[in-house]
Amino acid sequence: MRNYCGLRRPVTQSVRDAVQEDFPEITLIGDADLRRQTIEAWSHSLCCSNFMRITDLPPEGNPGAPVLRRGTQADHLRGVVRLAVRMADEMTNSYPEARIDRDILLAGAVCHDVGKPFEFDPANRERWRADASATGQPTFRHSVFGMHVCLLVGLPDEVAHIALGHSMEGQFIGVSTECMIVRQADHCWWFLAGAVGLLTPESTAVLSPMLRARATQMR
Numbered sequence: 001m002r003n004y005c006g007l008r009r010p011v012t013q014s015v016r017d018a019v020q021e022d023f024p025e026i027t028l029i030g031d032a033d034l035r036r037q038t039i040e041a042w043s044h045s046l047c048c049s050n051f052m053r054i055t056d057l058p059p060e061g062n063p064g065a066p067v068l069r070r071g072t073q074a075d076h077l078r079g080v081v082r083l084a085v086r087m088a089d090e091m092t093n094s095y096p097e098a099r100i101d102r103d104i105l106l107a108g109a110v111c112h113d114v115g116k117p118f119e120f121d122p123a124n125r126e127r128w129r130a131d132a133s134a135t136g137q138p139t140f141r142h143s144v145f146g147m148h149v150c151l152l153v154g155l156p157d158e159v160a161h162i163a164l165g166h167s168m169e170g171q172f173i174g175v176s177t178e179c180m181i182v183r184q185a186d187h188c189w190w191f192l193a194g195a196v197g198l199l200t201p202e203s204t205a206v207l208s209p210m211l212r213a214r215a216t217q218m219r
């Protein structure tokens with residue numbers, strides 16, 4: 001028995017630099033501390049796995065489904081940040097009385113899938129496959145591991161709440177305004193990716209029985 005959630009290698013500046021390089025939307029976060037902590041969260045999470053950088057993570061919602069035909073996890077993460085911002089802008093532009101904390105929204109969108117390195121790590125998956133009755137399968141989903149990482153690096157509860165609540169765990173709690181927006185942006189992103197034909201056909205069943213994917217020409 002041991003704790004498999006710790007660092008496998010030290011968090012170095014080159015890991016942090018790669019996070020910023022792969023995820024330029026982090027610069028949209030206005031508060032410098034919050035920005036630094038989101039970089040630290042992704043760097044820490046990567047170093048708890050064998051993935052070297054965000055663009056090494058496969059482009060999947062959950063391991064195995066849904067799966068993008070091409071790209072990396074960074075394409076999804078970046079798209080969710082941009083979509084969440086557009087959703088927020090739509091509401092505040094039309095209804096100035098709508099109150100949204102933009103930095104919490106941005107940091108939460110950046111970190112919503114920060115637990116994926118743990119859940120997608122091949123060694124963890126092999127261990128869970130070998131004896132799921134002992135480990136659970138997975139031991140923690142990315143939403144739960146993501147909340148752990150956010151709190152570990154000192155991110156506010158409001159951001160950790162988004163990592164937890166953006167996914168199915170959110171069904172069992174009341175979610176914040178910013179969490180609701182990220183949750184909708186995240187789910188919307190996968191549904192639309194399916195509808196416009198960006199997902200592998202065999203991986204779309206998990207999304208919705210309503211989905212009919214458009215045929216796309218592969219470049």
Ligand SMILES: [Fe+2]
Binds near residue numbers: 076080112113186
């Ligand atoms: Fe996501």
